Amino acid sequence: MEYKDFENxxxxxxxxxxxxxxxxxxxxxxxxxxxxxxxISQFCNTKLDEAERKVEILLKNKEGHLTEESFHPEGDG
Amino acid sequence: MQQQEFKLFxxxxxxxxxQVVHDVKVQLETKFRDIWVQGEISNFVTPxxxxxxxTLKDKKAQMRAVCFRSHNRLLKFHPENGMDVIARGSVSVYxxxxxxxxxxxxxxxxxxxxxxxxxxxLKTRLDAEGLFDQKxxxxxxxxxxxxxxxxxxxxxxxxxxxxxxxRRNDRLNILxxxxxxxxxxxxxxxxxxxxxxxxxxxxxxxxxxRGGGSLEDLWAFNDEGLARAIFGSTIPVISAVGHxxxxxxxxxxxxxxxxxxxxxAEIVSGAREELVKELNSLDQRSAQxxxxxxxxxxxxxxxxxxxxxxxxxxxxxxFYLQRLDELQSRxxxxxxxxxxxxxxxxxxxxxxxKRQVEFYLQTKRHAITTGSAQLRAYSPLSVLxxxxxxxxxxxxxxxxxxxxxxxxxxxxxxxxxxxFRAQKI
Numbered sequence: 001m002e003y004k005d006f007e008n009x010x011x012x013x014x015x016x017x018x019x020x021x022x023x024x025x026x027x028x029x030x031x032x033x034x035x036x037x038x039x040i041s042q043f044c045n046t047k048l049d050e051a052e053r054k055v056e057i058l059l060k061n062k063e064g065h066l067t068e069e070s071f072h073p074e075g076d077g
Numbered sequence: 078m079q080q081q082e083f084k085l086f087x088x089x090x091x092x093x094x095x096q097v098v099h100d101v102k103v104q105l106e107t108k109f110r111d112i113w114v115q116g117e118i119s120n121f122v123t124p125x126x127x128x129x130x131x132t133l134k135d136k137k138a139q140m141r142a143v144c145f146r147s148h149n150r151l152l153k154f155h156p157e158n159g160m161d162v163i164a165r166g167s168v169s170v171y172x173x174x175x176x177x178x179x180x181x182x183x184x185x186x187x188x189x190x191x192x193x194x195x196x197x198x199l200k201t202r203l204d205a206e207g208l209f210d211q212k213x214x215x216x217x218x219x220x221x222x223x224x225x226x227x228x229x230x231x232x233x234x235x236x237x238x239x240x241x242x243x244r245r246n247d248r249l250n251i252l253x254x255x256x257x258x259x260x261x262x263x264x265x266x267x268x269x270x271x272x273x274x275x276x277x278x279x280x281x282x283x284x285x286x287r288g289g290g291s292l293e294d295l296w297a298f299n300d301e302g303l304a305r306a307i308f309g310s311t312i313p314v315i316s317a318v319g320h321x322x323x324x325x326x327x328x329x330x331x332x333x334x335x336x337x338x339x340x341x342a343e344i345v346s347g348a349r350e351e352l353v354k355e356l357n358s359l360d361q362r363s364a365q366x367x368x369x370x371x372x373x374x375x376x377x378x379x380x381x382x383x384x385x386x387x388x389x390x391x392x393x394x395x396f397y398l399q400r401l402d403e404l405q406s407r408x409x410x411x412x413x414x415x416x417x418x419x420x421x422x423x424x425x426x427x428x429x430x431k432r433q434v435e436f437y438l439q440t441k442r443h444a445i446t447t448g449s450a451q452l453r454a455y456s457p458l459s460v461l462x463x464x465x466x467x468x469x470x471x472x473x474x475x476x477x478x479x480x481x482x483x484x485x486x487x488x489x490x491x492x493x494x495x496x497f498r499a500q501k502i
Contacts, residue, residue: 006220010352017359020366027374034367041360047220048353055239057230057253058273066273071230071253 227270
């Protein structure tokens with residue numbers, strides 16, 4: 001199954017765990033949900049891992065357009 | 078007395094009203110130019126024109142005052158009835174009504190500073206308008222992908238933020254929108270930043286950051302236009318202005334107020350750490366839940382299996398199963414011998430049958446042989462063979478009595494080799 005973004009996936013996972021914990025499901029459905037839960041969890045973990053650290057600054061170029069450039073703090077505040 | 082009156086009459090110069098009012102106007106407007114007047118505001122009105130009319134009074138006197146739109150737009154606060162103020166302006170006479178008024182160019186409250194008052198007033202107004210409504214606050218994304226920071230690139234705020242992110246070793250993308258954070262035009266630049274970041278698809282959190290300073294230093298964040306820009310932002314905005322004790326209008330409108338820029342960095346970077354923990358906990362809960370679910374089913378199965386009905390049914394079933402087993406084994410034991418016996422039986426039967434058939438056939442054959450001999454013995458032809466003849470009349474009736482025929486009657490006589498006709502004489 002495809003999840004739009006982390007937020008949705010996470011919310012779905014919370015819902016699944018909630019349902020599982022209620023314990024009112026038919027065994028087959030419980031197992032199906034569990035399986036989906038495992039998949040979502042993997043998806044979320046991937047999302048958590050895939051971010052990188054980048055610090056950029058928007059600067060106006062000669063044409064007056066804003067462009068992103070790597071930022072190196074130097075001011076002393 | 079008379080003379081005096083006369084003299085007065087003689088010397089009197091008659092002015093027109095306009096002349097007098099004009100003279101007064103010139104006098105007053107020359108003498109009372111750019112003065113400071115302290116008094117209490119009353120009868121405050123703002124017609125559609127946007128000019129502000131009010132009365133300045135103290136215990137013994139009062140005077141009319143006006144603050145034209147071009148000037149009142151510059152006021153840091155909004156005048157109100159009962160407010161003690163110092164007004165700077167010039168006296169002006171309004172000839173059509175022969176009244177003078179103070180044309181106010183600047184106004185400041187007595188007591189609390191103008192800025193403080195302006196702050197309180199703007200806060201009250203925006204609050205009444207619902208800009209601080211908790212229900213309108215946007216939630217920060219669970220996992221921010223890129224954070225737009227509107228701040229001065231050379232200020233302390235951005236350094237504080239980056240330091241925290243470095244320390245926490247967080248993998249957050251930061252995009253800085255450089256903006257002045259104090260002085261004239263600072264508010265406009267911060268507003269531009271919010272608007273620009275809102276047009277981008279990649280930024281999902283905005284931080285407005287500025288280090289500590291006086292109320293005047295932080296004034297850019299008390300701007301009404303900025304308040305509205307924050308309110309209108311579709312991306313959640315965190316305000317991180319000044320120190321913990323400093324509050325700005327931006328703090329109230331923002332979706333989240335961080336006490337300091339560092340605190341803002343802690344908030345956004347803490348998210349990932351928190352999520353990793355939460356995700357682990359969800360994994361564990363889900364595994365635990367499914368374990369419990371399975372355990373529960375197993376127990377229910379066990380209970381069910383131990384129940385009377387099931388035991389009864391089972392014992393009955395077991396009885397049948399045993400019986401079946403027994404039958405089966407007996408069957409397997411009997412079957413081969415049964416099979417053998419049958420085969421023997423079969424061949425014996427076969428023999429018997431064969432013999433019976435043969436006997437039957439023989440008998441029949443014999444019967445047929447004797448039968449045909451007898452048959453032959455009874456045939457009239459065999460009588461004729463022995464020399465007898467058969468006499469019949471024309472009706473083919475056998476003639477056994479001579480009286481059966483009269484003289485001259487014709488008869489048929491049959492001998493061995495054939496028939497012939499004869500006549501009685």
